[in-house]
Amino acid sequence: MSEHIIDINHLVKSFGDNSVINDLSLSVSKGEVVVLIGPSGCGKSTLLRCLNGLEPIQGGSVSLHGEAVEHGSAGLHKIRQKIGMVFQSYDLFPHMTVLKNVILAPVKVQKRDKAEATEAALALLDRVGLKDKADAYPSELSGGQKQRVAIVRSLIMNPDIMLLDEITAALDPEMVHEVLNVVLDLAKNGTTMMIVTHEMAFAEAVADRVVFLDGGVIVEEGAPAEFFHNPKTERAQRFLKTFTYSR
Amino acid sequence: MRGIEVLFLGNNMLRLLSGLWVTVRLALISIGFSLVLGSALGAVMTLKNPVVKVLTRVYLEIIRIMPQLVFLFIVFFGVTKLTGANLSGEVSAVIVFTLWGTAEVGDLVRSAFGAIPKHQFESGASLGLSKLRLYLYVIFPQALRGLLPNIINLSMRMIMTTALVSLIGVTEVLKVGKQIIDANRFDYPNAAIWVYAAIFLLYFLICFPLSLISRRLAKRRADK
Numbered sequence: 520m521s522e523h524i525i526d527i528n529h530l531v532k533s534f535g536d537n538s539v540i541n542d543l544s545l546s547v548s549k550g551e552v553v554v555l556i557g558p559s560g561c562g563k564s565t566l567l568r569c570l571n572g573l574e575p576i577q578g579g580s581v582s583l584h585g586e587a588v589e590h591g592s593a594g595l596h597k598i599r600q601k602i603g604m605v606f607q608s609y610d611l612f613p614h615m616t617v618l619k620n621v622i623l624a625p626v627k628v629q630k631r632d633k634a635e636a637t638e639a640a641l642a643l644l645d646r647v648g649l650k651d652k653a654d655a656y657p658s659e660l661s662g663g664q665k666q667r668v669a670i671v672r673s674l675i676m677n678p679d680i681m682l683l684d685e686i687t688a689a690l691d692p693e694m695v696h697e698v699l700n701v702v703l704d705l706a707k708n709g710t711t712m713m714i715v716t717h718e719m720a721f722a723e724a725v726a727d728r729v730v731f732l733d734g735g736v737i738v739e740e741g742a743p744a745e746f747f748h749n750p751k752t753e754r755a756q757r758f759l760k761t762f763t764y765s766r
Numbered sequence: 767m768r769g770i771e772v773l774f775l776g777n778n779m780l781r782l783l784s785g786l787w788v789t790v791r792l793a794l795i796s797i798g799f800s801l802v803l804g805s806a807l808g809a810v811m812t813l814k815n816p817v818v819k820v821l822t823r824v825y826l827e828i829i830r831i832m833p834q835l836v837f838l839f840i841v842f843f844g845v846t847k848l849t850g851a852n853l854s855g856e857v858s859a860v861i862v863f864t865l866w867g868t869a870e871v872g873d874l875v876r877s878a879f880g881a882i883p884k885h886q887f888e889s890g891a892s893l894g895l896s897k898l899r900l901y902l903y904v905i906f907p908q909a910l911r912g913l914l915p916n917i918i919n920l921s922m923r924m925i926m927t928t929a930l931v932s933l934i935g936v937t938e939v940l941k942v943g944k945q946i947i948d949a950n951r952f953d954y955p956n957a958a959i960w961v962y963a964a965i966f967l968l969y970f971l972i973c974f975p976l977s978l979i980s981r982r983l984a985k986r987r988a989d990k
Binding site: 604608612613 | 883885886888889892893894895896897899903907908911
């Protein structure tokens with residue numbers, strides 16, 4: 520077994536009396552792409568947020584390379600530099616140009632040389648087809664372009680893992696494609712990722728492993744071909760059926 | 767056109783301008799204090815503590831409901847009566863305008879920070895920005911953009927409201943104007959219209975640029 524990036528051990532998360540994740544354990548290895556799917560409210564987005572310390576947890580542990588990720592802990596911002604996260608909402612900083620958005624963290628947090636960071640930023644923007652938008656403000660971009668910049672902004676930190684939380688859920692259908700192609704490209708290049716998505720075709724294409732969650736527990740997990748075409752559990756079969764139509 | 771000469775008699779114009787300076791100085795000092803205290807108040811108002819919420823709300827409402835003139839009288843006459851402290855008109859005015867400005871700035875600061883979406887905090891934090899850097903680079907600049915036009919508007923309102931302080935004996939531009947009119951009542955019975963027109967123009971010259979800047983800032987913000 521190759522090196523673990525993230526280890527989730529017996530994670531318990533609840534909002535008040537409402538328990539969202541129940542004693543969930545999962546590990547992600549280096550270079551692996553894990554796709555989390557499941558019905559709304561199954562806890563998949565919450566799980567990602569716990570991995571980044573955005574949510575306090577009620578039990579168990581999350582660790583990155585063996586180092587605990589704890590909400591509110593003093594060293595959290597150091598660990599977060601190694602975890603890239605892209606959200607559903609377009610979360611670029613509206614008062615900065617695309618380039619400034621991208622180089623803010625490398626320069627201010629990682630203390631990298633500004634010229635070097637700029638060069639790296641332009642190279643990454645080029646990779647997602649947005650080099651010519653470097654001096655544009657977020658308000659001048661389409662939703663798909665914003666999400667590609669958000670991916671670049673996380674990537675430039677050279678994170679150990681990228682967490683993508685329904686990054687295409689707020690996009691127009693034509694823009695979903697351009698964003699998911701970027702993610703597919705990352706997967707091909709060996710970026711470790713955990714992805715929450717409702718795009719089943721994309722999930723099948725990008726995943727090394729699919730994890731199906733319901734009621735805050737892992738109901739089924741496996742290789743994408745196996746899971747999508749030959750799901751073992753009745754719950755997964757029922758879930759997948761909601762994506763097919765026939766009259 | 768009879769009567770317009772009164773503006774240029776002796777040092778009348780200079781007196782009007784120095785009256786205007788009293789007006790502007792009062793407003794500037796009050797705004798300065800209001801910005802400092804109001805920012806602190808705004809920070810306090812973002813706390814979720816219910817007691818803090820009620821207290822700040824009550825303060826804000828009292829200030830807003832009370833006509834500024836009544837407030838001026840309470841401080842100028844009332845405080846002197848109660849404590850024996852002899853506050854000058856100008857000090858009373860600064861106190862009143864600062865109390866007013868602090869409440870307004872506090873509310874503006876609170877709403878400017880409240881208007882920043884939660885995911886701006888989260889995405890900044892996810893990039894590994896420490897709390898200090900998150901506020902410095904991401905939150906403050908955005909809050910400031912929302913604040914600036916409103917602060918300028920408030921300053922404008924304050925400059926205009928300072929006209930009231932002539933009623934507690936501060937010789938600001940309006941009072942000077944009245945003195946000029948009274949002194950020339952027999953020689954220039956039409957002086958009033960020209961003096962007040964001049965004062966109107968002076969207010970306009972100060973407030974119009976502010977209004978332009980505020981509108982420009984608000985528009986630039988909407989574009990971005």
